[in-house]
Amino acid sequence: MRTRIRIAVILVASSLTLAVIASAQNDRTSLTARAEAILEREAKGLHLLTRSQSFQLAQYAVGSATHTVVVQGEVAHRLAVTDDLGAKGDETGTVSLAIYPIKSDGAYGPQQAARKIAGDEIKLDSPSGVTVIMYGCCQENSAEYELSLASLKTLWVRSGGVPFTTYTRLGKPALGRLIAVYLVMTAADDDVLGKDSSAVAMITLEGEDEVMQRIRVHLRADKAREKAMEWSYELGWKTASAKPDNHTVIDPAKPSKPVFEWKVGDNETIEIPLADDRLDIANARLPEGVKLELLGK
DSSP: OOEEEEEEEEEEEEEEEEEEEEETTTTEEEEEEEEEEEEEEETTEEEEEEEEEEEEEEEEEETTEEEEEEEEEEEEEEEEEOSOHHHHOOOOOEEEEEEEEBOTTSSBOOOOEEEEEEOSEEEEETTTEEEEEEOOOTTOBOEEEEEOTTTOOEEEEEETTOOOEEEEEOSSSOEEEEEEEEESOBTTHHHHHOSOTTEEEEEEEEETTEEEEEEEEEEOSTTHHHHHTTOOOEEEEOOSSSSOBSEEEEOTTSOOOOEEEEEEETTEEEEEEEETTEEOGGGOBOOTTEEEEEEOO
């Protein structure tokens, strides 16, 4: 038998039953939502179910056109209530997202995208995208998913604290590119890397709301994921000095050979040259036991 005690707070401008309500009195279209906390007692014990909802305004560009949207999000958790909450650890929640365009007549358009994903926090990174953060527990690092504001598809995933590497490709127009790196161990390992225990990292090249490359990094070794946890976060464009640069500028009219490098350990470096706006894994220089696998987008 299940017993529920509900504590509800109605929020005028927060998020998600994902309902659109038209008001005839003032000719406005509105989105409404609520936040709530429910205590649920069942055979497996007492649990607290929480839902926290929000609305955020964002813009993104497609070509020369700018689109304005409302991002509607909900973070939900189901937490065990025990005598020792600290011993229980963190439990990953669920994030629900929906995108509503704002039309030129001042009304909401039909929902253009919706998605549900494991996570604990939503951050708007307009115009780049929506970031969903998964905290993880104990020895795990956090994981950050960047989702497109147009479609909510995954653009990249990175581990918390790993720096971005970027470059600008000159032209008309100039184009921005970003390299994001995911490294074990987080609560998202199987989702990002799959069940193969030799898969330890993911390198994603993204630009202009498009996934250009996903490269899975394998380590052929006993307890590969545990060993890869010790890899450093020192990465970027190779320079004459010891420290890599996080940004560089590429001029297609001038020959250049930029190299993305990741100093994973003492005297161990992954080096991947950039050629024709792609990471050239065929000519990569790799430490012993490391292999690169180019995935579909």
